[in-house]
Amino acid sequence: MENSNMKFCPHCDARIPAECEVCPVCGKKIRPRLGELTDAQIKRIRRPITIVLCIVVAIVLYFKYTR
């Protein structure tokens, strides 16, 4: 048995094969990657969004004051 290919079901905490999309124990669907996102990964995604937002706000303000 290879432990590295196992994961825990987020619904019933049963040990199931990592490639399973549906838990064989409780029968619920397992989201492949969304549930595995850590806080650091979420911050990494949010950072570029805030930078883009700042640029958009800067452009809007620029056109507001130049007209």
Ligand SMILES: [Zn+2]
């Ligand atoms: Zn389960």
